[in-house]
Amino acid sequence: MRLGIGSAFIVAVGAWLLPYGLDSYAIHVVNVMLVFALLAVGLGLCMGVGGQVNLAQIAFFGVGAYATAILTTHSGFGFWVSAVLAVLATAATGLLVGTPALRVQSHYLGIVTLGLALAFTNWVTNAQIAGGAEGISNIPVPTIPGVDLSSEYLYYYLILIVFAFMLVFGLFVVRTALGRRMRAMRDDALAAGALGADVPVLRMTAFLLASVYGGVGGVLYAGLIRYVAPESFSIANMFLLLGMVIIGGRQSLIGCVAGAIGLYLVRELLVDHPTFAQIGYGSVVVLVVVFAPTGLAGLPPRLRHWIAHRRGRVGSEAARLGEFQPYSPVERADGSEADILVVDGVSKQFRGLKALDDVSLSVPSGQIRGIVGPNGSGKTTLFNVISGLYRPDAGRVRFAGDDVTNRPPYRLSRAGMSRTFQNLRLFGDLTVRENVLVALDRTRTVSSWRYLLAPLSIVRRDRDLRRRADEVLDRYGLTAFAGLPPKSLPYGTQRRVEIARAVACRPSLLLLDEPAAGLNGDEVRKLGEMVRSIRDTGITVVIIEHNMGLVMNLCERITVLASGRVIAEGTPASVAATPAVIEAYLGDSMDVPSEVNP
Ligand code: ADP
Numbered sequence: 001m002r003l004g005i006g007s008a009f010i011v012a013v014g015a016w017l018l019p020y021g022l023d024s025y026a027i028h029v030v031n032v033m034l035v036f037a038l039l040a041v042g043l044g045l046c047m048g049v050g051g052q053v054n055l056a057q058i059a060f061f062g063v064g065a066y067a068t069a070i071l072t073t074h075s076g077f078g079f080w081v082s083a084v085l086a087v088l089a090t091a092a093t094g095l096l097v098g099t100p101a102l103r104v105q106s107h108y109l110g111i112v113t114l115g116l117a118l119a120f121t122n123w124v125t126n127a128q129i130a131g132g133a134e135g136i137s138n139i140p141v142p143t144i145p146g147v148d149l150s151s152e153y154l155y156y157y158l159i160l161i162v163f164a165f166m167l168v169f170g171l172f173v174v175r176t177a178l179g180r181r182m183r184a185m186r187d188d189a190l191a192a193g194a195l196g197a198d199v200p201v202l203r204m205t206a207f208l209l210a211s212v213y214g215g216v217g218g219v220l221y222a223g224l225i226r227y228v229a230p231e232s233f234s235i236a237n238m239f240l241l242l243g244m245v246i247i248g249g250r251q252s253l254i255g256c257v258a259g260a261i262g263l264y265l266v267r268e269l270l271v272d273h274p275t276f277a278q279i280g281y282g283s284v285v286v287l288v289v290v291f292a293p294t295g296l297a298g299l300p301p302r303l304r305h306w307i308a309h310r311r312g313r314v315g316s317e318a319a320r321l322g323e324f325q326p327y328s329p330v331e332r333a334d335g336s337e338a339d340i341l342v343v344d345g346v347s348k349q350f351r352g353l354k355a356l357d358d359v360s361l362s363v364p365s366g367q368i369r370g371i372v373g374p375n376g377s378g379k380t381t382l383f384n385v386i387s388g389l390y391r392p393d394a395g396r397v398r399f400a401g402d403d404v405t406n407r408p409p410y411r412l413s414r415a416g417m418s419r420t421f422q423n424l425r426l427f428g429d430l431t432v433r434e435n436v437l438v439a440l441d442r443t444r445t446v447s448s449w450r451y452l453l454a455p456l457s458i459v460r461r462d463r464d465l466r467r468r469a470d471e472v473l474d475r476y477g478l479t480a481f482a483g484l485p486p487k488s489l490p491y492g493t494q495r496r497v498e499i500a501r502a503v504a505c506r507p508s509l510l511l512l513d514e515p516a517a518g519l520n521g522d523e524v525r526k527l528g529e530m531v532r533s534i535r536d537t538g539i540t541v542v543i544i545e546h547n548m549g550l551v552m553n554l555c556e557r558i559t560v561l562a563s564g565r566v567i568a569e570g571t572p573a574s575v576a577a578t579p580a581v582i583e584a585y586l587g588d589s590m591d592v593p594s595e596v597n598p
């Protein structure tokens, strides 16, 4: 859900004037509601945008509030010094809570983070320093010269300004490189890694963001209520927060805010009916999950898509696939080039099955190498070992002169290896342009500190990336689909998007896993031209393919696998005449496999 500048301005003016119409109780409600909206935005960033289930958000909130309380009342620090320390403490907690995300995912992560949240509530209820069940009172009023923050009306403006700043920052993250990479990780962590996204750092970043929002929320809350007690950070409140994010639409931060305001108001309305309160907002959450799984924020896009569908627009997109414009070839040095890829004695076993058995091959720079073999002969497994998805049981892989055995995929991607997948792995909730943008972005996630210290450099870089993405889309004839989700495109077009995305990484070695599968004759011919042109820019291509016409035409050398072993290697003509190859395919012609294994 995009807010235009105009509507943002109206909302801002409305928010600024709001206290004039509210009594002292209502302003209190609004203040707490804004704190919850801030927490919801943080949760949305981690869970909705980054895909990391985080049920410890309420504990982050608690750490921020309690740290402020303890530091101001026990250590004699002023409010603002305590506030900074509290946010730092929460960020450290965030990194701690995020570490399980490096090992476990989805519901397991939910259980682990929930456990940590429970541990926190348990600790504050029992620890002497946290005041036990009574909590800590007498937190001093934060002071700003000339402003009396003990008035909730004026405190409102403090919360509002911090909230607005952090919301805008969150939106900035979501709409630029870091957010795109987080969304890519959410959609398909494996493909994101293969495109160079350092997934572990990215996961920690998601938790770091969530914790900072939680910590700031806690500080604001401590200064507002000036009293902290365990029940504010209970699991019931965690589920309230979760409800806010689910109702609003977890992928949209504005949606999270809308969900937070909506659900908080429902809770206020039901405050005199505690019997029904939990059931009340519980049913709201269930209704939304059933009837609008993408939340309130997901409704407008779904409506637009539905209308476009009704008008038959989606179907007609296929006609607008443009022609691929060949790259201008680069001069290649003559003579024997060094081998860019060397696979040496690689074996890989899956329980009883030897998927790869002592496989060796070398690919010289600038070659188009075909890998063929019957289904199940280990071709994809070989790619998975080369690109770092699988660890080989034995053997080494050398790439561009380095031993890269067991290197994680994102490091191989950074070193210049790029691949496509046999069963397309496009990021489904990103547009075609964003899919390409993720690949074009070659920065490391740790450089995201720039978001805080040099936001303008982020804006400039994003503009540059977008320009380059448009060039890529134009070259591959995909401009008409730039803003569409890949799933809405015909299969052949999706395959092309995946190749464009893989080449956008600027690899020196490109691995294509059955790129012609599912394409029609004309598309296969175009694919051949495309691959040749990609090679002419100096990229070495290794291509797994069942379409023998394409392989014979395109590849300079072919390696044949059968039952995990290399049974032949040579020029297309010599390989086709090798008796072992003919036998492996149980036929007398190289055409057979495409019929046997469609
Ligand atoms: P190809 O790509 O040549 O069709 P694969 O490399 O996908 O073959 O598979 C080779 C063999 O290894 C198959 O028998 C397949 O079932 C098995 N295999 C591949 N990946 C796994 C896995 N992750 N776990 C268990 N078995 C696997």
Ligand code: MG
Binding pocket: 379, 380, 381, 422
């Ligand atoms: Mg395969």
